[in-house]
Amino acid sequence: xxxxxxxxxxxKLIEKIIDVINYYFPGEEKIALEKFKKxxxxxxSLMPSKMDFARGFQAWFLLDYLIKDEFTPMEFISAxxxxxxxxxxxxxxxxxxxxxxxxxxxxxxxxNKKDYILxxxxxxxxxxxxTIDFPAKLKAGEFIYAVPVEKLGxxxxxxxxxxxxxxxxxxxxxxxxxKESDKINKEAKK
Numbered sequence: 001x002x003x004x005x006x007x008x009x010x011x012k013l014i015e016k017i018i019d020v021i022n023y024y025f026p027g028e029e030k031i032a033l034e035k036f037k038k039x040x041x042x043x044x045s046l047m048p049s050k051m052d053f054a055r056g057f058q059a060w061f062l063l064d065y066l067i068k069d070e071f072t073p074m075e076f077i078s079a080x081x082x083x084x085x086x087x088x089x090x091x092x093x094x095x096x097x098x099x100x101x102x103x104x105x106x107x108x109x110x111x112n113k114k115d116y117i118l119x120x121x122x123x124x125x126x127x128x129x130x131t132i133d134f135p136a137k138l139k140a141g142e143f144i145y146a147v148p149v150e151k152l153g154x155x156x157x158x159x160x161x162x163x164x165x166x167x168x169x170x171x172x173x174x175x176x177x178x179k180e181s182d183k184i185n186k187e188a189k190k
Contacts, residue, residue, distance in 0.1 A: 008132065010149075010157065013089055017062065020084050021073045032065045033057060052161055059147060059160025063096065072097075092152055099159065100127060100148045103177060105170065106140050118148070121174045122181060129156045143170025 022029060036057050037044065047053045062073045071079070074097050081090050104118040107126065116129040116138070129148050138144065143165040148156040165173060 005132075008157075010092065010151070013092055014058070014062070016084070016089070017073065017077050017093070018058075020077060021067075024076070025067055028067055029061065032061045035065070036060055046163075047161065056161045063099065063147070063160075088152065095150050095152070096159070098150075100125070100150070100156065101146070103143065103145050103170075103173060104148075105174070106138055106142050106144065108140050109138065118144070118146075122177060127156050129158060131158060134158060134162075138164055141167045143167070143173065 018029070040056070040060065043056065044053060047056060065072060067073060067076060074093060077085065078090065078093050078097060085093070100120070102120045102122060104120055106116060107119050108117040109115070114131050114134070116131070117126065118129055119126045121143070127148055127150075129146075130151075145163040145165075147159045149159045150156050
């Protein structure tokens with residue numbers, strides 16, 4: 001029997017954040033879940049497992065859902081750490097808030113399929129993502145839409161679900177994003 005793997009520190013922090021949010025806003029997670037099911041039904045239909053659904057909902061809830069139409073759970077925690085969170089935890093919470101969400105080209109993958117070198121197609125920033133149990137189905141040259149979060153140690157990890165695109169599909173999406181960005185930039189200069 002395999003020994004049980006220790007939970008990553010960031011996973012324990014997420015659990016703690018959810019506990020505090022549920023304490024201050026009882027029932028809000030349930031309201032958010034119903035909203036997620038309605039607003040993200042198309043994305044949900046593409047999620048192959050309950051684990052993917054849970055991961056997708058959790059990331060959306062903590063980073064995108066607005067409590068009282070004012071702030072995300074992560075923003076609430078960052079602004080109101082009270083006695084629940086250490087300075088180290090608050091620093092990591094701010095890394096979650098300042099995530100590197102975007103569309104990426106996979107430049108390289110290590111032989112063990114755990115480390116990914118990614119380039120953001122919009123700002124050309126290159127990052128190193130280290131994974132633990134990420135499915136090893138991607139290939140260099142393909143594209144992904146992901147939410148990489150920087151660890152306190154400097155490299156990144158994927159938070160939430162990762163949408164993958166073949167080289168051909170990804171190239172089309174990249175071209176579209178760049179074209180739309182150029183349009184917006186031209187309009188802004190007028």
